[in-house]
Amino acid sequence: MNTPPFDFARPDCPLAPETYYKVGGPARWALFPRNAREAADAFAWAVQNAERMFIMGRGSNLLVSDSGFSGVVLFTRDLTGIESLGDDRYRIESGVDLQWLVREIIVPNNYDATGALTGIPGSVGGAIVMNAGTVHGATCQWLESAMLMCEGDAAPHAFPVIVDDFSYRSQTFCGSRALVLDGIFHFRRTEKDQREVFAHYMTRRRDIQPQGFCCGSIFKNPPNDHAGRLIEACKLKGTRHGGAVISPLHANFIMNEDRATFDDILALIELCKTRVHEQFGIVLEEEVRIIA
Ligand SMILES: Cc1cc2nc3c(=O)[nH]c(=O)nc-3n(C[C@H](O)[C@H](O)[C@H](O)COP(=O)(O)OP(=O)(O)OC[C@H]3O[C@@H](n4cnc5c(N)ncnc54)[C@H](O)[C@@H]3O)c2cc1C
Numbered sequence: 001m002n003t004p005p006f007d008f009a010r011p012d013c014p015l016a017p018e019t020y021y022k023v024g025g026p027a028r029w030a031l032f033p034r035n036a037r038e039a040a041d042a043f044a045w046a047v048q049n050a051e052r053m054f055i056m057g058r059g060s061n062l063l064v065s066d067s068g069f070s071g072v073v074l075f076t077r078d079l080t081g082i083e084s085l086g087d088d089r090y091r092i093e094s095g096v097d098l099q100w101l102v103r104e105i106i107v108p109n110n111y112d113a114t115g116a117l118t119g120i121p122g123s124v125g126g127a128i129v130m131n132a133g134t135v136h137g138a139t140c141q142w143l144e145s146a147m148l149m150c151e152g153d154a155a156p157h158a159f160p161v162i163v164d165d166f167s168y169r170s171q172t173f174c175g176s177r178a179l180v181l182d183g184i185f186h187f188r189r190t191e192k193d194q195r196e197v198f199a200h201y202m203t204r205r206r207d208i209q210p211q212g213f214c215c216g217s218i219f220k221n222p223p224n225d226h227a228g229r230l231i232e233a234c235k236l237k238g239t240r241h242g243g244a245v246i247s248p249l250h251a252n253f254i255m256n257e258d259r260a261t262f263d264d265i266l267a268l269i270e271l272c273k274t275r276v277h278e279q280f281g282i283v284l285e286e287e288v289r290i291i292a
Pocket of ligand 1: 180
């Protein structure tokens with residue numbers, strides 16, 4: 001691969017510190033564009049020149065191989081612009097921290113997205129791509145349009161988002177070789193004091209979620225059931241492999257407890273899938289994005 005022609009390119013960049021799991025080898029090239037224009041140029045270059053590439057938001061839903069990534073990783077963390085468009089509409093760049101948005105915009109304006117988005121780590125771009133949320137709602141339901149660069153595009157284009165374009169922890173408009181530059185969100189005001197809602201869900205997360213290095217839920221919930229319940233029913237809570245453990249507190253969390261390797265975590269993922277399939281005939285699907 002050619003050397004990227006950017007002053008924001010870094011070779012052999014360790015990825016473990018960039019992920020919530022703290023696991024993963026180096027990226028051959030890491031690109032840290034400082035604004036949307038640089039990001040679009042970097043993306044277009046990577047599509048042309050790199051066999052492999054992926055976009056890194058805040059790394060809260062990624063499990064990266066210990067052997068690293070032989071291609072280009074494009075980081076969005078410096079795309080932090082936000083513009084109020086009036087009437088509860090905002091253009092929000094993909095690198096904006098989701099919890100900053102909740103604290104500074106959503107809660108103070110009493111928007112009803114508080115219940116769905118409080119406590120979810122990561123960037124706005126990651127939240128759009130994952131359609132991150134809870135039982136109280138998910139990101140794309142407040143999204144009017146997304147500014148995208150897709151493979152082969154010469155310039156970014158706005159994609160109007162409708163309800164058919166997203167589903168549980170997924171959406172169809174941004175594939176693995178596409179970049180979300182920003183989103184236009186239209187939030188809804190509510191009568192209920194959202195400061196209380198925020199405090200309630202922060203406390204609840206502290207009570208029911210294990211603290212430490214992880215990616216949140218490893219698996220999506222299968223229809224009408226919970227991955228955590230199924231794994232717990234297979235008596236796998238507390239099972240260890242190397243430095244990784246299936247959390248004794250919440251079975252859908254696999255923790256990097258003590259310098260776990262990629263293979264340690266993967267072994268527990270496979271164990272959960274095998275046992276749940278044997279016992280219940282259900283195929284668990286990973287929510288975590290695995291980069292190997
Ligand atoms: C403690 C904890 C609790 C969590 N709780 C929840 C929860 O309640 N609900 C929930 O839904 N999730 C939860 N998660 C998972 C995670 O926080 C979300 O999936 C989050 O939205 C990921 O955002 P990110 O910026 O970290 O994305 P990353 O992990 O960096 O990336 C995730 C995926 O999105 C892609 N991506 C990121 N940004 C862009 C972009 N701008 N353009 C194109 N592709 C992009 C990446 O390539 C990757 O495929 C939790 C995670 C942790 C660690």
